[in-house]
Every structure is written in structure tokens, then in C-alpha cells.
Amino acid sequence: MSLIDESFELREIQRLEGHTDRVWSLAWKPATGIGGVPAVLASCSGDKTVRIWEQSRLTGSFECKAVLEETHTRTVRSCAWSPSGKLLATGSFDATTAIWDKVGDDYECVSTLEGHENEVKSVSWNASGSLLATCGRDKSVWIWEVLPGNEFECVSVLQGHTQDVKMVQWHPSMDILCSCSYDNTIKVWAEDGDSDDWHCVQTINESSDGHSSTVWALSFNSSGDKMVTCSDDLTIKIWGADIMKMQSGDGIAPWKHICTLSGYHDRTIFSAHWSREGIIASGAADDAIRLFVPGENGLIDGPTYKLLLKKDQAHDMDVNSVQWSSAENRLLASASDDGTIKIWELAPPSGK
Template identity: 75%
Template sequence: MEEALEGNLELKEIQRLEGHSDRVWSLAWNPVAGAAGVPAMLASSSGDKTVRVWQQSGRDWDCVAVLDEPHTRTVRSSAWSPCGKLLATVSFDATAAIWKHAGGDFDCVSTLEGHENEVKSVSWNASGTLLATCSRDKSVWIWEVLPGNEFECVSVLQGHTQDVKMVQWHPFLDILFSCSYDNTVKVWAEDIDSDDWHCVQTLGESNNGHSSTVWALSFNSAGDEMVTCSDDLTLKVWKSEIQKQQVGDGYAPWKHLCTLTGYHDRTIFSVHWSRDGIIASGAADDAIRLFVENKDGQVDGPSSPSYKLLLKKEKAHDMDVNSVQWSSKETRLLASASDDGAIKIWKLESIS
């Protein structure tokens, strides 16, 4: 695959989506839309207190819904359930809201309260039975999804010493990851005997972790590698023998593989790994960068891969790039969001 991605590519802007009146913080692709005749769908969360839902119509993208209640402050993040029928949104108003998508309409069916202040991120597990939220109050909450659109908090995880920026479930295991202003990534798992959730690993500076705020993380398609991004201007790649956990061998720790440094000179806010192995990063320098594994550059054998810059899109936006998200269905389709209030749809194409 490396040869096909070598040198002759461009990140082409397909469409600019406008409508938000403040910065756009994050983006979320509907995981079941965009294939089998179902139009692609994208949710955007903004400082204007709304979530907009965009749907592809031929070559164009249209705003098909504006979710302007019940949040009263910035909407920081959103996430679709695995079935694509529920959308969770979280806000600086300390709440999470659950929206049901049916027949083209979005109805708020539940509001989750409990965090002391700004809720920063939300994530569903692979089966759609658990929801995680995190907050500036330093806590991570795990909610169980009950019948009738009810949600019950089953655990409040206290371990971070600062604002928790992001929560993300593993792609297919019920293991939760959180990254924080305290410079760490924490890994949480449930104790089978007690049903209690606890921290099973902390990725910090002592084990080749970040030296400043960790903003985001993303997994590769196999779920055995993870990339993290930070205010320390680096991306770090981690690996776990995840298949051992599937056969009941207990927790397999994550180990540092490599650090991508020297590419960014301002904070890296977002990172996302595509299904075909391309890492995208969005940063405060208004640019988008794409990285791929450099198989030719290995010097320590297959256990020590390195990554190389595939391309850099200068001035992708007029201000900070807050979110980059590869499409869950269409390979090489990328969405980005910025402080400039715009969302852009990009296509990674070969230059003829």
C-alpha cells in the first residue's frame, strides 16, 4: 500500500460547510451512513450552543437538522451510537443529551446530569450498551444504556488530576481510554469479580508518554495500535498484544512504539487513524498533516516502525484546526473543523 500512497497525492477540498456562528469544536460521522444507498451523515458541535447534522446529497452537503436544545452553552463533542440511531452530545453546561434519529427528525429523549462543570467528550462502546463522558471536573463517568432510552451511571472514575479532554472506547473491547490536561492517558477496565471499573494502566512521561496536555487519541482498524496527540507538539504511537485479551489472557499493556516529532510547531488538537492506515492530524497552525508507516525506514526490525509525513495541507483553515475525522465508510474522505466556524470535506486523490 505504501507505493500507492507515495508522493503524488493531494488533499482536495470538496466542499466548505457554513452555518455555525462560532468555532466548530468536533465532528462525528454516522457509522452506518454512507454505504448501501444511505447518504453519508456528519454531526458538528459548536461554540454557538448547537449541533448541526449534515447529509450528503449527490456532490453537495446539506444541513438537515440544527439541534439547538437543551444545551445552554458550548457543545463540545458528539458521538453516534454504533447503530447510527442515537446521537450523544455533551456541553459546557455540564450535561449530556441523547437524540434519537427517526424518520429524518431528531428528538431529545434523555438528558444526563451529574458532572460538576464542562463536559468535554463522549463515546459509545462497540455494542452500544455503555456510554462514557468526561469533564473539567477531572472525572470520567460510565453510563449503562437501559431500555426505554434510560441511562444509569454505573461508575465514576477518579484518577486524573486535571481536566479530562477526551474519552474513547476501544474499537471492539470494553476498555476505556481517557486523555487529560495532566499529560497522561489512562486505561480503564472492569473487574470481572467485583464489577468495579479501575485504572489498569497510565501512559505518562515515565513510560515515554507526553510531557504536556494530551488532547486526543485514535485507534488503527485492527485495534492493536493507538496514536495520541499533545500540546508537546508530538504524536505518539502505542501498541498492545490485544489478541491476548480476546482469549482471556488478562490485560495486555500498551507500549510506546515511536514518536513523531519535528512536524508541528503548535498544539496538535486532533488525530484520527483511517481504515487504510493514514493518520491525520489537525493543529493550531491551521494545517492538516497526513502520516503513513515508513516500512522502508525501519532499523530495529518489525517491532519498531517509524512513520513519515505523507503530505501537509497548509492553510487548510483560516484558524486552528480543532478536529479531523476520516469517513467511517468512504476511504480517503476526510472532514475537518476549525475556530473559523467552517467545516470542510476533503478527498485524498492522486495527482494525474
């Protein structure tokens, strides 16, 4: 039975309060929420802080365990855990990226990465944790190599976008980086095997079925053969690539448009995130969350995606980020301009 054949509701299980300004971004800590390890969530805000939330073993409720402050001097826009969960990277409008390590019960800033001319908008680790990507309002994408002793060396500054870069995201299994921008494009970056130079191998724009306005976010499915993007043009687009070709070393297979989801949000779509089991969540400036799942494959038009459920008034203001837990617990976290984070559970309707 497919997900579309089942009945679900998105049930709010907790509202997390503590930030004093809009909450921009969320990141679930890897390898938590499973095997008796409490789930851990990081959030970052316009209040210049990062908060670490941990689920209680006894009550199941999330509690704020740490507030990371007095390091960034402006809005903290993005946060991301390294694959091991040891380090947390945070990008700020103060033009720096901070690297945090947990020492005992406290988190310490062990490195500060400088170089962007102004606001850092997004941070992302590659699958092995050996590389960190950052991007910003200065239209550039930076790739940092992680060295021993919490040292970071910039190995490439990628110029190609003509406007503010909103997000960077590494492929889940290969060192391929995607970025999306205010210039309405998505760019795919890869390293040249001969020269070790990073370069753009594909630009997805409106002429290639891309978006017609700012692209705010992107996310890969767990197998890495599909990508979802969302935009100010009120659409969500699904892309596919021949992952087998890329894994075999036969070059970079281009991303091709699969389908466009439109008519589900009536204001800018800020966030889209793919769960491990293939459910796409979207959050938007209409204060709503939508969930999509694969539908029946069309014989002519190819794969389709269907609305699983909609949650209107999920927050009192814009939904800036939606993030599925990496554990198989169907927990979704959302962050909003209203200063709150909500934890949701995708579950059968009450009474069933």
C-alpha cells in the same frame, strides 16, 4: 505497493458554513456513505447547537438537514453516534450530556444525563452501544449503561486524573476505555471480572515515554492493536498492544511506545484520527492538517511512520477536529475556530 509509494493530494471538495461560533467536534454517522446510503456528518459548536449534514445523492454536496438547538445552554464540545447510528450523544459545557433520536425528519432530545460538576468535554460509545463514557473538567470519567427506553444509568465514576479530562475513547472491539488529560497522562480503564468494578489498569505518563504536556486526543486503528495520541508538546505518539492476549482473556496487555512524530506541527495538536486503511490525520492550532502512513519497518527501532502530505492553511484558524469517514471513500472532515467545516478528499494529484 504501500501508501508511501503513491502520490496524493488533499483536495477540498466543500466548505460547510452555518455555525456562528467555533466548531469543536465532528462525527460521521456509521453505515452511511456506502451502499447508496448518503453520508451523514454531525458537528457541534460554541454556538450551543449541533448540525446534521447529509450528502445529496444527486449533487454529492453536503446540506444542513437539521439544527439541534434549545437544549444545551452553553458550548457543545463533543458529539458521537451510537454504533447503530440510531442515537447521537452530545456533551456540553453546561455540564450535561444530551441523547438525541431521529423521530421522522426531526431529532428529539430523549434523555439528558446529569452528574458532572461542570464542563463535559467528550462522549464516546463502546463497540456494542451498551455503554457510554463521558468526561469533563471536573477530572472525572463517567460510565453509563444504556437501558431500554432510552434510559441511562451511571455504573461508575472513575477518579484518577488530577486535571481536566480532554477525551474518552472506547477500544474498537473490547470494553476497554482510554482517557487523556490536561495532567499530561493517558489512562486505560477496564472492568474487574470478579467485582464488576471499573479501575485504572495503566497510566501512560512522561516516565513511560508519554507526553510532557496536555494530551488532547487519541484514536485507535481499525484492528485495535495501535493507538495514536497528540499533545500540547507538539508531538504525535504511536502506541501498540498485544491484542491477541487481550482477546484471549489473559489480562490487559499494556500499551507500549512505538514511535514519536515531532517537527510536523508548530503549535498545539488538537486532534488525531486513524482511517480504516491506516492513515493518521492530525489537526492543530497552526491551522494545518498532516497525514501520516506506516513507513518501512526499521530493523532496530521497530515500526516507523512517515509524512504522507501536509496541508498548510487548511483553515483560517485553529483546526480542532479531523475525522475520517468510516466508509471506504477517503473523505476527511475538519472543523475549525473559523466556524467552518471542510470536506476533503484524499486523491491522486489532478491530471493523473
